Amino acid sequence: MDERRPGRLRSSQWYGGDDRNAYIHRAWMRRGLPPSAFSGRPQIAIATTASDLTPCNAHLNEVAASVRNGVYEAGGIPLDLPVVSLGETQVRPTAMLWRNMAAMATEEMLRANPIDGVALLGGCDKTIPALLMAAASVDLPAVVIPGGPMLTGTFRGTPLGCGTDVWRLSEEVRAGTLSAADFTRSESSMIRSRGHCNTMGTASTMALVAEALGTVIPGLAGTPAPDSRLLEGAHDTGRLVVEMIGADRRPRSVLTKGSFRNAIVTLAAIGGSTNAVVHLLAIAGRLGVELTLDDFDRIGSGVPVLVDLLPAGRYLMDDLHRAGGLLAVLREVEDLLDPEALTVTGRPLVDYLGKASRWDSEVIRSRAEPLMGDGGIAVLRGNLAPAGAVVKPAAASPQLLRHRGRAVVFDSIEDFHARIDDPDLDVHADSVLVLRGCGPKGYPGMPEVSNMPLPKKLLEQGVRDMVRICDGRMSGTAYGTVVLHVAPEAAAGGPLALVRTGDVIVLDVPGRRVDVDVPAEELARRTPSQTTIAGFANPERGWERLYVDHVLQADTGVDLDFLVGSSGSRVSRESH
Template identity: 45%
Template sequence: MTDERKHGLARRLTHYGDADFALYLRRSFAKSMGYSHDMLSRPIVGISNTASGFNNCHRGVPELIEAISRGVVAAGGLPLPFPVSSLGEVFLHPTSMLYRNLMAMDVEEMISAQPMDAVVLVGGCDKTVPALLMGAASADLPAILVVTGPMMTSRYQGERLGACTDCRGWWARYRAGEISPQQIREVEDGLVTTAGTCAVMGTASTMACLAETLGMMLPGTATIPAVHADRLRAAEVSGARAVALAAEDLRPSHIVTPAAVDNALRVLLALGGSTNAIIHLSAVAGRLGIRVSLERLNELSEITPVLVDLKPTGEHYMEDLFAAGGLGPVLGELADDLDGSARSVTGVTLAERLAERTFGDGQVVRRREMPVAERGGLVALKGSLAPDGAILKRSAADDRLFESEGRAVVFSSLDDLAARIDDPDLDVEPNDFLVLQNAGPKSTAAMPEAGYLPIPAKLARAGVKDMVRLSDARMSGTAYGTVVLHIAPEAAAGGPLALVRQGDRIRLSVADRRLDLLVDEAELSVRRAALPPPPAPPGRGYRRLHFDHVLQAPEGCDLDFLRAGGA
């Protein structure tokens, strides 16, 4: 039986002290599920099942698994779905970000422990795709990603309605007293009407496009809507390709290379993509010893235009990008700047894919000479308030605020923010900078999407639409505004953000890539000495593990012991 241990059911045998007995016993139990001896001799393709009643984005996963399984069987393999964590963005407390690394550990261990020759990663929601890629990168077994795809839009009062950029716009109107409780309820009823991820270039869609750019999914599959038949056809072909990946031993470490990561950075900028994606890309790359540099991000941002006219940066939706050709035209417009040596799960290099490239339609995907914006969607800032960096999505911000100085209006926590932001007596003016502390990865809040601080109610009612907002938190990829995020080191780790006090002056300069606290060092030293001790860490379980080992945003907020050496 020894020669049969090269693949399939004979991989990674359970230890009983007798390998032949272990294989015999495993086959016996597998046959109880109705498999023939011939079927159990095939290469095994695991399929990660992320379906969950707490994850509306993944409502179509059972159909995807069925289609993937068809492809695996047709190619001569045995498909075996297995459950992993599923992170429904709006159903997790305090935030899904806390559990991304836990899911990545789950994925890695299940891939590594179970007898599979390749794996199809199935997911879509914001933290699910990076967790799948992180786990697969660390396990380094042949892998291919199938995303659930974006949802379709609906209509309300003659306007297109799609989660979740529109949800924020309507909610802002409700807070400003412009629409009634009945109207916001009607919006609520029609905002999300199909399976799939958010309908705009939010985090889920950004990560799907970056995964295709990295080469971890079939070309042309990132933007297919969740309810489109092409989504199922792509899943079937992906299942068949997984069998070939096993035979070729083509692994994530062969695909996610420095060249591929650099290409992904360029595409992120051209998409006007989510700020969260820079954290997730850093985490995925870090699993393979690749560092994503904020300096490189800024360098590329100066020479990479925003080409995709999708909300929240532009006007269109993911279904429009699919109709315009998907990611292909974006890559076609950028082709001269991309590293063509990077290859994908197809085994084909990017240069070969783009040998017959397509171009933008001029509307949803702009031509390079007529972009949405001349420079990339994201910029990294540093300075006395953010020594290790911060991120601003300039493509979704008000450029009139890019060179500004303001008075700090400080909120020490999420609770403080909730208690005071709508207080009619709040001392705040339109030119002030709203500052949120203690919302980073090591805080009890665990870095939620709270960086999109609401405009104080009294200013919103006066017509104020945007203000400079600063925090160590994150922001939904569907949000917009002049919002500086991921300030590092965070307040809970003793960063300068913890030293900001009400009335301090802060200067933002996007041109100089600076964020500075205009307080002299002597005063900061006094404040630093007077800081209260940090809150006690969680007492047990995964939260304690996270608190003890989570890294800052520039390192992808991964756990330190999960990154490859030197990343």
């Protein structure tokens, strides 16, 4: 049966007809619904990542209620569908290990159930990427509703950027300039309200990037979680999903090469998280859109940073919303956007920029007075990263973007924690900290450990940044001169496994290079030490075993090899 036939609802394959199977499907779903619920009314899943163990998403049940109202108003039938939720601050060993599992589970549940369209409710870092990967693979009409950032908390009269100020304050404790008691006292001030991180971390970045991709109602992303306008937008989204079914407007008609161009321009203009690189690559891989690591450099490297937010700037997400939001930012770089890339409304993204205004020119800078001239992600290659690595110049120290230094090597994050504060560690301000065993296979799951804390003895000397190199990721809320996503990772045979303490590392961000100054013949003779190999994870069973056996590298999005591509929404067999 052709579920794409005009006027035909996919759910009618379950509910249409008078045979025994149709009876079973309808009867078990009736539970007070009228007969008309199964006759020509679109069935809308509300895929929500609400969970008390994902604190940034805990409020999404309230948002879902507004979506339900909108679906009903438009003539659809709303159906709550809780899906795998990932709390970035909670799950071990790292939320990134579970992103692909969450995407796969959501995809399969959307495909397996009598659903015509879906509203995707996410917030915390991995939830929006996982939902978009699922929607891209199953290709049913879908709209994202970002859960929104929290309001700004203060401590001792100073605004707190969650995440960024955790890193900053913890380093001040280690440096001896803040007491442990005051650090603990700030804990209750850090999270002021419902919502995800209020800095330009991964959650905020992916919400705004999802809007730039065209998968969010324009103007909604970045609305603070406690703001009533988020519920209004959720109601409108419920109505829109029903409309999209009638128009047969699916992810493949929205998520085009031009949409990914808009996402990369947005990522640069907002000074967004490096994590968006692996997520966008993974989403594109599900669609068959040709997107490469080099596209991020080619499209984004010359785009100015216009948003003055932590960790690169001064302000926070509720300031960005007050100042005009993403549409005001994109109006400044409209000439760099694809004019034909559509949104879920059926209209191009650029159609929404004409009336956008900057209400605070400090928070949202003009094109003529940017926070930074070249703000995009820089893609590095060299004998340390043959398949690429990334660095975020907006978060780095300018004087370190060209640097030569002696490597101090750590074989695992445990090795790092055991030795970094040893007063006898041979490390200096111009040293380069190298951490390996933190890639997709090696950890497993590619944790956010690349922004390594600096040695205590250097902090006490006033040092606040060093060059750091790692095959893992770092939090979008973090800062510093960090080369990350090194590919291939050490555990996959990458040359990072061959670096020894004392080797000279050469970083040249303007030249897009990262190298170890060791002759090629010498590197070819080297093999990873037993200590290095012992630091790599080797799970015996379950998801971790499946993940290690099939995960791809950072330069292609860290998806599983058998999940690249899509299967559509067809289910060929009946359940009874």
